[in-house]
Amino acid sequence: MIDVAKLAGVSHQTVSRVLNNSPQVRQETRERVLRAVEELGYRPNAMARGLVSRRSKVLGVVTFDTVLYGPASMLLGIERAARAAHYGVSIVTLQRADRAEVLEAVDTLANQGVDGVIIIAPLMIAAAALHNLPATLPAVAVEAGQDAGLPSASVDQLEGARLAVQHLLDLGHETVWHLSGPNGWLESRDRVEGWRRTLEAAGAPVPPIIAGDWSARSGYAAGPVLAAQPNVTAVFAANDQMALGLLRGFAERGLRVPEDISVVGFDDIPEAAYLSPPLTTVRQDFDEVGRRSMELLLRFVESDSAAPPPTQVIPALVIRDSSGPPRLR
Numbered sequence: 001m002i003d004v005a006k007l008a009g010v011s012h013q014t015v016s017r018v019l020n021n022s023p024q025v026r027q028e029t030r031e032r033v034l035r036a037v038e039e040l041g042y043r044p045n046a047m048a049r050g051l052v053s054r055r056s057k058v059l060g061v062v063t064f065d066t067v068l069y070g071p072a073s074m075l076l077g078i079e080r081a082a083r084a085a086h087y088g089v090s091i092v093t094l095q096r097a098d099r100a101e102v103l104e105a106v107d108t109l110a111n112q113g114v115d116g117v118i119i120i121a122p123l124m125i126a127a128a129a130l131h132n133l134p135a136t137l138p139a140v141a142v143e144a145g146q147d148a149g150l151p152s153a154s155v156d157q158l159e160g161a162r163l164a165v166q167h168l169l170d171l172g173h174e175t176v177w178h179l180s181g182p183n184g185w186l187e188s189r190d191r192v193e194g195w196r197r198t199l200e201a202a203g204a205p206v207p208p209i210i211a212g213d214w215s216a217r218s219g220y221a222a223g224p225v226l227a228a229q230p231n232v233t234a235v236f237a238a239n240d241q242m243a244l245g246l247l248r249g250f251a252e253r254g255l256r257v258p259e260d261i262s263v264v265g266f267d268d269i270p271e272a273a274y275l276s277p278p279l280t281t282v283r284q285d286f287d288e289v290g291r292r293s294m295e296l297l298l299r300f301v302e303s304d305s306a307a308p309p310p311t312q313v314i315p316a317l318v319i320r321d322s323s324g325p326p327r328l329r
Contacts, residue, residue, distance in 0.1 A: 001015050001016065001042070003040055003042070004033065004036045004037055004040055004042050007036040007039065007040065008029075008032045008033045008035070008036040009032070010029060010032070010033060014029065014033065015033055015037075018030050018033040018034065018037075019037075056112075056113045056114060056115055057086065057087055057088060057115065058087065058088040058089070058090055058112070058113070058114050058115065059082055059087050059088070059089055059090070059114055059115055059116055059117070059118065059294075059297065060089075060090050060091075060092065060106070060109030060110075060112070060114035060116070060117040060118070061075065061078055061079075061089055061090070061091045061092070061117070061118045061119075061120070062091075062092050062094065062102060062105045062106060062109070062117060062118070062119040062120065062121075063075050063091065063092075063093055063094070063120040064093065064094040064095075064096075064097040064120070064123070064126070068214060068239075069239075069240070069241070069267055069269050070122075070143075070187070070239070070267055070284065070286070071120055071122060071143075073284075073286035074120055074142055074143065074286050074289055074290065075091070075120060076286065076290070077286040077287040077288070077289055077290025077291070078118055078120075078142070078289075078290040078293055078294065079290070080287060080290055081287075081290040081291045081293070081294035081295075082294055084291075084294075085294055085298060087115075087294075087298075090109060090112055090114055092105040092108055092109060094126075097121070097123045097125060097126040098125050098126065098129075099125065099126070099128055099129035099132070100129075102119065102121070102126050102129035102130075103129055103132060103133070106119070106133055106134070106137065106139070107134075110134060110137050115138070115301045116137065116138035116139060116140070116297045116298075116300060116301045117133075117137060117138070117139045117140070117297075118139070118140050118141075118142060118293050118294075118297055119139060119140070119141050119142065119144070119150075120142045120143060121141055121142065121143065121144040122143040122144070122185055122186050122187055123184055123185060123186070124145075124184050124185070124186055124189075125184065126144075127141070127144040127145055127186060130144060130149050130150050131149040133150070138297060138300040138301050139151075139297075140152065140153065140293050140296045140297045140300070141153075142154065142289060142293050143155070143186065143187065143289075144186065145186045145190075151296045151297075151300065151308045151309070151310065152296075152310040152311070153289050153292040153293040153296060153310070153311050153312075153313070154289065154310070154311075154312055154313070155284045155285070155289060155312065155313045155314075155315055156312045156313065156314050156315060157186075157187050157190035157191050157194060157315075158190050158191075158193060158194040158197070159194065159314055159315060160191065160194065160266060160282040160284070160315040161190070161191040161192075161193070161194025161195045161198065161236070161266075161282075162194050162197070162198045163282055163315065163316075163317040164176075164195075164236045164264045164266065164281075164282050164317065165194070165195050165198040165199060165236055166198055166202075167264065167280070167317055167319070167323065168234040168236065168262055168264060168323060169198070169199075169202050169204060171234075171262065171323060171324060171325045171326070172325045172326050173233050173234040173262065173325075173326045174204065174205070174231075174233070174326070175199060175204045175205045175206070175207055175234070176195065176199065176204070176207075176234045176235070176236050177207045177210065177226060177232055177234065177235045177236070178191075178192065178195045178207070178209050178210065178235070178236050178237075178238070179210045179211075179212045179218075179219060179222050179226075179235060179236070179237040179238060179242050179243075179246065180192050180209050180210065180211055180212060180238050181212060181213070181214050181238040181239060181242075182211070182212070182213045182214060183211075187238075188238060191238045191266065192209065192238075195236055207232075210222045210225060210226065212237070212238065212242045214238075214239055214241060214242065215241060215242065215245070216241045216242065216244045216245035216248075217245060218242055218245065219237060219241065219242030219243060219244060219245025219246045219249065220245035220246070220248055220249045221245070221249070222242070222245070222246060222249065223245065223246050223248070223249015223250050223252070223253065224249060224253060226246070226249075226250075226261070227249065227250055227253045227255055227261075232261060233260075233261060233262065233326040233327070234261065234262040234263075234264075234323075234326065235261060235262070235263050235264070236264050236266075237263060237264065237265045237266065238266055239265060239266050239267050240265035240266065240267045240268065240269040240271075240272050240279060240281055241269070242265070243263050243264070243265030243266075243279055243281070243322075244265075244271075244275060244279075246263050247263060247275060247276070247277075247279075247322070250263075257277055257322050258277070258321065258322055258323050258324035259324065259327055260327065262280075262322065262323040262324055262326070263279070263280070263322045263323070264279075264280045264281060264282070264322065264323055265279050265280070265281040265282070265322075266281060266282045266284075267281060267282070267283075267284055268281045268282065268283035268284070268318055269281075272318075272320070273320065275322075277320070277321035277322045278320035278321045278322065279320055279322045280317075280318065280319050280320045280321070280322045280323040281317075281318050281320070282315050282316070282317055282318070283315060283316045283317075283318050284313070284315050285313050285315070285316075288313045289313050292311045292313065296308050296311065
């Protein structure tokens, strides 16, 4: 900073004001300092600035070990939002998303001096741990349900399921079968609830749930179970991977989608538009979830205000070729 000040012909206090965007510097002086910064390749020392501001400009993220599209995309959305806010990110990945591991991960990040923590907690067992976090550490939950006890950002899963089921009912299907996600997942629970509520509101029969585990394999295994029942004309799969498995399972049994059976997924994975047929699905805006979670945490960290209320992102139905009106088999 002293070298920059010497080259620009100003005091080091003026350099500090420019770097911190203080309005108390003339534009001509600001431009001269910024030219000197660029010429010398100067980078502010984050640790030194942290000592002054009492902030590290680093946020912690707790997530769990998964290759599932949804949670992985949420993590990416949070990283992008942090970068846009000029914060670094320290990530702790859990092998088991249970209460003890969540609390240990938060403790690890707190010892690193992070300014706050974002916890991706789509599993019920992980969400239960959020009520026991240290009160002195600002924290925000992602996909942890509305009773997480923390400020939270999430996709409205109930609305997403409603969009999928209502779309199929509006096409003329008498009812919609559901291939659910596994037990213990908040998203799975809420999509089941949204599916059930929509059918009941329409006065449609509520078929038995077919249980899956998020994998294409479980969707493929559900294919013959559903194909064997001639009254099945529409299926809402709780994620796109399971819908992908259904498409193959139906094709191998000579059933055409959507002529014989309509299929709607959830997530809008990048491959959804290129399946055969292209998949109708519910799109989750993971970048928006990341932006809102960062916004909540930064309001908490930078203003020392009371915990902000939960926020929900509304999903969108993407209609492609895998859904159509029913046809008797």
